Every structure is written in C-alpha cells, then in structure tokens.
Amino acid sequence: MNSRLSKRVQSIQPSGIRRFFDLASKMDNIISLGVGEPDFVTPWIVREASISSLERGFTAYTANAGLIELRREIAVYMxxxxxxxxxxxxxxLVTIGASEAIDIGMRxxxxxxxEVIVVEPSFVSYAPxxxxxxxxxxxxxxxxxxxxKASAALIEAAITPKTKAIMLCFPNNPTGSTMNxxxxxxxxxxxxxxDLIVFSDEIYxxxxxxxxxxxFASLPNMRERTILISGFSxxxxxxxxxxxYVLAPPDLLAAMxxxxxxxxxCAPTMAQYGALEAMQSGMDDVEKMKQSYKQRRNFIVKSFAEIGLSCHTPGGAFYAFPSIASTGLTSEQFAEKLLLEERVAVVPGHVFGAGGEGHIRCSYATSMDNLEVAVERIGNLLQKL
Known part of the structure; x- marks a missing residue:
C-alpha cells in the first residue's frame, strides 16, 4: 500500500507531541503539562447560545464564509x-479552527x-x-x-528568490514570547x-x-500583505x-x-452561534481566565528558578519553555525520564524545531495544585540527575 501513497505525505513525520500524549494516556497518576488547551470549560453563556440555536432548528449550512452576523461581530471586535x-x-472567513486557516492560506x-520562512521554535504544524x-x-x-524574539536580520539573511512568505506566531507557541x-x-x-506575504498567527x-x-496587520502598509489568523480556542x-477565522485582503481571501x-x-452552524455569543458577551470570562493564567505563569517561572531551571518570563499564551541543557540530557531524554520516573508529561523542545532542543514546553493551563506537584516532581528528577 505504501507504494500507492503520496510521496509528499510519506515524507512528513507524525507530530512529535502525540508520542508523549499516547504514552501518558496509558499511565496512572500523571500530571500533564503537555496539552496546549485551557483547563476552563467553555463559558455557560456560549454553551447556552449554541444549545439555543439547536433548539430553534438552526442546523442548516451557513454561507461558505460563515454567518454574516458572526463575521460582522469579528470585524467590530478586531x-x-x-x-x-x-x-x-x-x-x-470563518474556518475549522486556526489550523485550517493556515492550511488554506498556504495552499x-x-x-x-x-519557500516560506518559519520562525522557530514554532507550532508543530507550520512546516508540514x-x-x-x-x-x-x-x-x-x-x-x-x-x-x-524573531530577528529581522536573520529573517532577511534567509530570503532567496524563491521566498514567498514569512510565518510568525505571537504570543508564541511554544515559548510564550511576544513582540512589540x-x-x-x-x-x-x-x-x-x-514583496513577501506575512502569515501572522495571533490565536493567543x-x-x-x-x-x-x-x-501585525495594524502596522503601516502591512494590511495588504498580511494573512491574519485567530480564533476562539x-x-x-x-x-x-x-x-x-482568517482576515485578509479580498483577492487573498477569495483564493482561500x-x-x-x-x-x-462551512464551519459547524451551532459552533458559530456559540462564537457569536462569545464575542458579544464573553469578554468578562476571557479577562478572568487571563488573570488566572498570569498568576500561574508567575508561579511556574519563579518555581523553575528555585529548582535550578533557567526560564525566560513568557509575555503571553500559557506556556513556559525552560532550559534543561544543564542536565546533559536531550529534550526527549529528559521528557521521557520525567514521564516514566516522576509521572509528569511535558513536550520535548526539539519537536518545535532545532532551536527548541535543550528546552521543554510546559503548559500552565492546569490547576495551581497540579502545578505545585509537577514542579516538586521535576525538582526530584533534577536532584537525581
């Protein structure tokens, strides 16, 4: 069967994140700092709006680009x-997650x-x-x-006659870094x-x-060459x-x-009605979640310093990216030992590109109780090493 598969698809490696998730799923007493996902439940007003749309029978297709009411609300919000x-x-254009927006933008x-310049460490899907x-x-x-932070000088040095675009993400996954x-x-x-197009993933x-x-699109002369990606996740x-959702000039948007x-x-109708309510009434919930993440960020960065791990203070998202280079282990070796010996799941930095080697990604989108235990267990491993 392999001979019938696309050579392009065969050349792409499976996501490095999934290996550790699959290992962790088969083990007990695991604390996961691996999942890039809020630990909050979607606010009730959003769930209620989606349920209401079903009760009212709004189950048909929407316009390909999404509900016009939602697109108008996105425009006002942005x-x-x-x-x-x-x-x-x-x-x-309303998409099936920000990932679809990047996919159809590339295509x-x-x-x-x-060629597309991808600033690394970067989310695992960009290069594939x-x-x-x-x-x-x-x-x-x-x-x-x-x-x-992305270096303009290094980006310029990588440009060739084949370069067509630059892929940026800020606040960044996996480092949490931001740009002013x-x-x-x-x-x-x-x-x-x-004359390059800029993909600006601003999901965080x-x-x-x-x-x-x-x-990025707010900068002078950048609106006409930016594919701005965001979403609700x-x-x-x-x-x-x-x-x-993705925002772009008409010609680019029409191609996508x-x-x-x-x-x-089109995107699921009931999800679009939920998103409409989120934009109209959900900002108080967003602010509460943001303040909780900030508190956790401060705790985990301080705690890493106390146990001997160097870690810059992330300006956004909900990831810390501490260095484990002092242990002498690769990021994968460290992550595997941490999982097997201390029951803490993190993501090895190398899966986000060569620049991530020597680091691990730790999501602090989990409870303070879990973070406290996780840091203690990471400290235990460091003492063993």
Whole structure:
C-alpha cells in the first residue's frame, strides 16, 4: 500500500507531541503539562447560545464564509481591540479552527518549490502545512538569550528568490514570547522591501500579560500583505468547538474561500452561534481566565528558578519553555525520564524545531495544585540527575 501513497505525505513525520500524549494516556497518576488547551470549560453563556440555536432548528449550512452576523461581530471586535479594519463581506472567513486557516492560506499562495520562512521554535504544524502545499519551509531560529524574539536580520539573511512568505506566531507557541511594535516594524520593512506575504498567527492575542498585543496587520502598509489568523480556542476556552477565522485582503481571501468551499463547505452552524455569543458577551470570562493564567505563569517561572531551571518570563499564551541543557540530557531524554520516573508529561523542545532542543514546553493551563506537584516532581528528577 505504501507504494500507492503520496510521496509528499510519506515524507512528513507524525507530530512529535502525540508520542508523549499516547504514552501518558496509558499511565496512572500523571500530571500533564503537555496539552496546549485551557483547563476552563467553555463559558455557560456560549454553551447556552449554541444549545439555543439547536433548539430553534438552526442546523442548516451557513454561507461558505460563515454567518454574516458572526463575521460582522469579528470585524467590530478586531477594530475595537486591535485597531485593524476588515470588511465582513469579503475579507473575513470563518474556518475549522486556526489550523485550517493556515492550511488554506498556504495552499492559496504556494506553487511547487516556493519557500516560506518559519520562525522557530514554532507550532508543530507550520512546516508540514508548507510542505503539503508544495512549498519548502525554511527555519530561522531564535534563542533564549533574546527571549525567543524573531530577528529581522536573520529573517532577511534567509530570503532567496524563491521566498514567498514569512510565518510568525505571537504570543508564541511554544515559548510564550511576544513582540512589540518596534520589533515587528523591522520585520514589516523586510516584508515590504522583498514583496513577501506575512502569515501572522495571533490565536493567543488576548492572552498577553505585560503589554497590549499589537496586531501585525495594524502596522503601516502591512494590511495588504498580511494573512491574519485567530480564533476562539484559546482565549474563549473553545478548543473542541474547532472554530477560527482568517482576515485578509479580498483577492487573498477569495483564493482561500475557494479551497474552503470545496473541501469543508462551512464551519459547524451551532459552533458559530456559540462564537457569536462569545464575542458579544464573553469578554468578562476571557479577562478572568487571563488573570488566572498570569498568576500561574508567575508561579511556574519563579518555581523553575528555585529548582535550578533557567526560564525566560513568557509575555503571553500559557506556556513556559525552560532550559534543561544543564542536565546533559536531550529534550526527549529528559521528557521521557520525567514521564516514566516522576509521572509528569511535558513536550520535548526539539519537536518545535532545532532551536527548541535543550528546552521543554510546559503548559500552565492546569490547576495551581497540579502545578505545585509537577514542579516538586521535576525538582526530584533534577536532584537525581
């Protein structure tokens, strides 16, 4: 059967995150810092709105681009919160999670052999999605010395005649790093000078703790070359609802919509009604969750320092990315020993790109009780080592 499979698909490795989740699922007394998912239940007002839509019989397809009411609300929200203005009629598309938005964006712009610069460490799906669209992912690393911020100089050095786009994510998964307007402007100038498209994954925008999030599309001359990706999974605790959205200029959006309408038709109707309520009435819940994450962030960074792990303070998302280089183990060896000997699941940093080696990703989207026990167990392993 392998001879009948696509060579492109065969060349893609399975997600490195899944291996540790699968191991942990077969073990008892596990504390997981591995899942990038809120530990909060979707707010009741959102669930109630979705239930109500079912009770009222709203079970048919929506427009391919999504409910116009939801797209209008997204437009109002994005302008009010992040100072970016988009036309809900032809510049906003509701997708099956932010992942679909990235996938169809790559497929819409890439021809065989086109290159996309991917700033690493990065979410595990970026490079494979480039590859599945026929492109070539070109990694550009960051370092803990600079709090894992993207370097405009390194991005420029990686540009070739085949470069078509830059893939950014901030606040970042897995490092939690953020960028301010001045840092982003340096990258924006490069994008403009070399006529590149910028994919800006801002799914964690609402979870920025120390300074307000600045959207890449809000920078001068960037709206017309930015594919802005966001969604409801993280800030609104709606991961299982699988609902995201993408904002882009009309020509780019039309190309993505073409792929979306043939492959997926539309996002689930009842989820869209829930998302509409989330945007209209859910911001108080978002703020409460954000403050809880910030408290946990402060605790885990302080605790890592106390047990001897160097860890920069993440400015957003809900991940810490401490260095385990002092142990002499690879990130995979450390994560495996931690799981088998201390029953704590984390994600080895190398799965997020070569720049992640020597680190582990720890999600603090779990209870303070779990975090306290997890840090104690990690300390136990460090003492053994």
């Amino acid at each position: 302008e009010r919160r992040f100072s970016v203005s988009y036309d809900p009629e032809n510049e906003i 819409a712009i890439l021809d065989e052999g086109d 999605l480039v590859q599945m669209a026929g492109g070539v992912a070109v990694p550009v690393g960051t370092s803990s010395e600079n709090d894992f 307007a001045a840092e982003m402007k340096e990258i924006a100038e490069i994008a403009e000078r070399f 925008a609402e979870l920025s703790y120390d300074e307000d999030h600045v959207s 993280k800030a609104f605790a709606m991961t299982g609802w699988r609902l995201g 919509l073409k792929i979306h309408q043939y492959s997926l038709m």
